[in-house]
Amino acid sequence: MSSHREAPAISKDPVAxxxxxxxxxxxxxxxxxxxxANFIPLEEPAGGPNFFQFGDEVLYEILIDNxxxxxxxxxxxxxxxxxxxxxxTFLYNTGPITSLTDPSWNVRQLYTVTKIQGDRDEGxxxxxxxxxxxxxxxxxxxxxxxxxxxxxAAVSDxxxxxxxxxxxRGEGFYVDLGSIFDLGALRPFQNLHLIxxxxxxxxxxxxxxxxxxxxxxxxxxxxxxGGFDPTDPADPRSVIGVWSAARRRKALVREKNxxxxxxxxxxxxxxxxxxxxxxxxxxxxxxxxxxxxxxNRDDRFxxxxxxxxxxxxxxxxxxxxxxxxxxxxxxxxxRADLVAILLTGIPAGxxxxxxxxxxxxxxxxxxxxxxxxxxxxxxxxxxxxxxxxAKRFGLxxxxxxxxxxxxxxxDNVTAVELRAIAGVTYPxxxxxFTPDAAAGLLMDGTKEDxxxxxxxxxxxxxxxxxxxxxx
Amino acid sequence: MVDEPKNKMSRRxxxxxxxxxxxxxxxxxxxxNVLGLTENASAGAMPxxxxxxxxxxxxxxxxxxxVVMWGTKEIVTRDSRxxxxxxxxxxx
Numbered sequence: 015m016s017s018h019r020e021a022p023a024i025s026k027d028p029v030a031x032x033x034x035x036x037x038x039x040x041x042x043x044x045x046x047x048x049x050x051a052n053f054i055p056l057e058e059p060a061g062g063p064n065f066f067q068f069g070d071e072v073l074y075e076i077l078i079d080n081x082x083x084x085x086x087x088x089x090x091x092x093x094x095x096x097x098x099x100x101x102x103t104f105l106y107n108t109g110p111i112t113s114l115t116d117p118s119w120n121v122r123q124l125y126t127v128t129k130i131q132g133d134r135d136e137g138x139x140x141x142x143x144x145x146x147x148x149x150x151x152x153x154x155x156x157x158x159x160x161x162x163x164x165x166x167a168a169v170s171d172x173x174x175x176x177x178x179x180x181x182x183r184g185e186g187f188y189v190d191l192g193s194i195f196d197l198g199a200l201r202p203f204q205n206l207h208l209i210x211x212x213x214x215x216x217x218x219x220x221x222x223x224x225x226x227x228x229x230x231x232x233x234x235x236x237x238x239x240g241g242f243d244p245t246d247p248a249d250p251r252s253v254i255g256v257w258s259a260a261r262r263r264k265a266l267v268r269e270k271n272x273x274x275x276x277x278x279x280x281x282x283x284x285x286x287x288x289x290x291x292x293x294x295x296x297x298x299x300x301x302x303x304x305x306x307x308x309x310n311r312d313d314r315f316x317x318x319x320x321x322x323x324x325x326x327x328x329x330x331x332x333x334x335x336x337x338x339x340x341x342x343x344x345x346x347x348x349r350a351d352l353v354a355i356l357l358t359g360i361p362a363g364x365x366x367x368x369x370x371x372x373x374x375x376x377x378x379x380x381x382x383x384x385x386x387x388x389x390x391x392x393x394x395x396x397x398x399x400x401x402x403x404a405k406r407f408g409l410x411x412x413x414x415x416x417x418x419x420x421x422x423x424x425d426n427v428t429a430v431e432l433r434a435i436a437g438v439t440y441p442x443x444x445x446x447f448t449p450d451a452a453a454g455l456l457m458d459g460t461k462e463d464x465x466x467x468x469x470x471x472x473x474x475x476x477x478x479x480x481x482x483x484x485x
Numbered sequence: 486m487v488d489e490p491k492n493k494m495s496r497r498x499x500x501x502x503x504x505x506x507x508x509x510x511x512x513x514x515x516x517x518n519v520l521g522l523t524e525n526a527s528a529g530a531m532p533x534x535x536x537x538x539x540x541x542x543x544x545x546x547x548x549x550x551x552v553v554m555w556g557t558k559e560i561v562t563r564d565s566r567x568x569x570x571x572x573x574x575x576x577x
Contacts, residue, residue, distance in 0.1 A: 277555060
């Protein structure tokens with residue numbers, strides 16, 4: 015999955031597991047940029063009575079590098095605290111929840127958002143909002159009869175053009191898990207697989223599951239270098255690099271009475287910049303280490319990006335389909351195209367009129383050139399393009415505002431990265447290379463099952479526990 | 486509203502101070518030697534607060550390295566006598 019259960023250690027700590035990160039110029043107000051970071055993979059919507067919630071002991075962060083050194087310059091931290099109104103019942107709610115202050119809502123979470131300028135631990139701290147409400151989880155028609163209204167009420171306007179939301183959302187990342195993890199099969203092309211089956215439509219493996227999202231929309235000038243107004247795409251100051259992370263305290267003591275004592279410095283247990291990297295690019299033995307490190311030390315992993323194992327596997331799994339990729343891999347050539355896309359941003363002069371590089375430091379950040387205006391409208395149809403629309407393929411589809419220039423909620427990042435690794439982007443650095451015909455067609459044949467919203471926080475209303483389907 | 490870190494001591498300042506202190510007491514082989522401090526300024530919990538748990542563990546018995554944590558702070562110290570005492574408890 016994008017970054018769900020992607021490393022051995024974090025797969026055992028779902029509350030801190032960062033699953034997806036989105037960063038895009040806000041289509042409803044192009045003076046702003048929106049960041050969405052998802053946590054808690056594959057939430058079963060009916061998972062009560064202790065429904066999914068953020069971790070009170072986890073420090074959730076969205077970090078921005080605006081000068082290309084791989085270090086954070088602006089950080090938004092989210093901390094949660096749980097309030098139990100009535101510990102004398104086992105119930106999450108004792109009646110319909112009709113407002114965020116409804117007395118029948120027993121288990122609630124509030125959160126505080128802090129902005130840090132500079133180092134995440136030692137920088138200048140500003141509390142943007144304290145004890146902000148989260149919505150309940152979506153349970154069913156009796157408990158949460160008007161869920162959309164509850165979620166809308168949990169969007170907090172913090173002043174100075176800043177809005178936040180934290181709470182449950184429908185999973186927006188779509189992927190054919192069942193097929194891809196069955197020896198790399200893509201159902202639409204599985205007739206060509208080493209172990210063939212008849213070609214078939216893709217099956218979205220995340221259908222029917224929820225996640226928890228922290229979301230913040232801020233003026234672009236809040237996160238650019240020196241408050242620069244990013245109107246010129248060619249100006250390096252228009253580019254930011256974004257990643258998200260979760261940290262826990264270094265020490266945990268479990269006392270016999272059930273009390274947990276946590277102390278010591280914050281230690282990073284999860285991070286996410288570019289999608290799918292720790293999933294399928296970083297080697298198994300390095301995944302936990304990758305999660306623990308800051309992006310400015312990603313040079314250690316450079317070889318994983320320059321020679322991804324997946325480019326070797328594709329010609330093996332699909333015999334005769336990728337001869338040019340096989341030859342490229344056999345040559346030992348470094349995939350400088352992938353290094354640029356995933357680690358430094360694409361420099362000027364490669365794609366006419368485009369660049370999203372903020373410097374030469376190899377750092378796994380979701381780079382976003384803020385000067386490119388959204389190419390879609392903040393409408394239901396604008397944010398839900400058809401599954402086969404070129405818009406789904408971001409930059410490969412001609413959208414300068416799409417992945418890998420940031421990431422919009424509907425971008426088909428799986429297909430874009432598959433195609434790039436299969437060689438579609440190698441001609442950017444070697445015009446003599448001809449990608450295999452199949453490389454430009456790769457996809458798993460899925461799309462999201464719930465509609466994205468045309469307004470902040472854009473991710474879908476969650477699936478409800480009472481009625482949902484994973485089929 | 487701006488929240489300044491409650492503890493004004495930065496990691497850099499502390500290390501500088503520790504180095505100065507080590508130079509002063511360097512002749513005392515058994516004196517605790519602070520090797521480093523990690524702190525997250527956001528917590529602000531002080532070790533003088535009796536309600537704040539303080540945890541310590543022997544990270545390396547051979548060198549007498551002991552790690553002490555409170556709040557979001559951590560000190561790594563080389564204190565052979567302290568390490569020996571803790572190990573003594575562990576050995577019963």
